[in-house]
Amino acid sequence: MCSCYPAAPRKAHRKKLLMKYAVRYHSNNGNTKAIAEVIASQLGVEAHSLDVPLPKHTEVLLIGGAIYALKLDKTLLNYFENLDPSLFNKLIIFSTSGGSIFETAARMPRVAQEHGFTVEDSCHILFGASGHKKLGLKGGKLNEKQIAEAKTFAEKIAAAYG
Numbered sequence: 001m002c003s004c005y006p007a008a009p010r011k012a013h014r015k016k017l018l019m020k021y022a023v024r025y026h027s028n029n030g031n032t033k034a035i036a037e038v039i040a041s042q043l044g045v046e047a048h049s050l051d052v053p054l055p056k057h058t059e060v061l062l063i064g065g066a067i068y069a070l071k072l073d074k075t076l077l078n079y080f081e082n083l084d085p086s087l088f089n090k091l092i093i094f095s096t097s098g099g100s101i102f103e104t105a106a107r108m109p110r111v112a113q114e115h116g117f118t119v120e121d122s123c124h125i126l127f128g129a130s131g132h133k134k135l136g137l138k139g140g141k142l143n144e145k146q147i148a149e150a151k152t153f154a155e156k157i158a159a160a161y162g
């Protein structure tokens with residue numbers, strides 16, 4: 001039997017290279033991580049922090065972050081600066097903050113756009129003082145409303161992208 005040509009990748013291997021969803025987040029105190037985990041679980045994948053490399057190609061990349069002193073964390077800004085657009089087709093943003101003043105919901109999608117990315121959809125979830133690190137409060141404890149918001153958002157994504 002001639003073996004001049006490399007074998008085509010097996011199905012399971014191809015599936016691994018072409019991921020439908022990838023969820024990445026930056027979270028200083030656990031709130032955004034907890035939201036990322038709800039969203040990822042609804043989409044049937046795992047949520048990872050930004051330092052976990054993306055698969056070779058992802059259909060829909062979801063990136064999460066939070067607002068600190070009216071800005072995004074440097075880690076997240078660096079991520080956008082270095083993010084390779086050939087690794088994914090669609091970008092979706094989710095973010096968290098303490099309050100709704102100062103346009104917090106629009107901030108992260110805007111930063112992504114400023115880095116040249118098209119944002120297909122976004123959601124922003126408010127935490128008030130809950131899990132506010134500066135106040136000595138441990139993050140990551142979601143209430144029912146926050147869980148429902150994250151699930152509804154993920155369901156919307158799943159309905160749009162299959």
Ligand SMILES: Cc1cc2nc3c(=O)[nH]c(=O)nc-3n(C[C@H](O)[C@H](O)[C@H](O)COP(=O)(O)O)c2cc1C
Nearest residue numbers: 027028029030031032066068069070096097098099
């Ligand atoms: C140092 C610090 C600064 C913050 N600044 C803001 C702010 O400017 N506006 C706001 O709405 N929330 C602010 N927050 C609240 C966070 O955005 C909120 O707790 C968020 O969910 C934190 O996400 P994380 O737990 O994933 O780090 C701040 C929190 C910290 C600890």
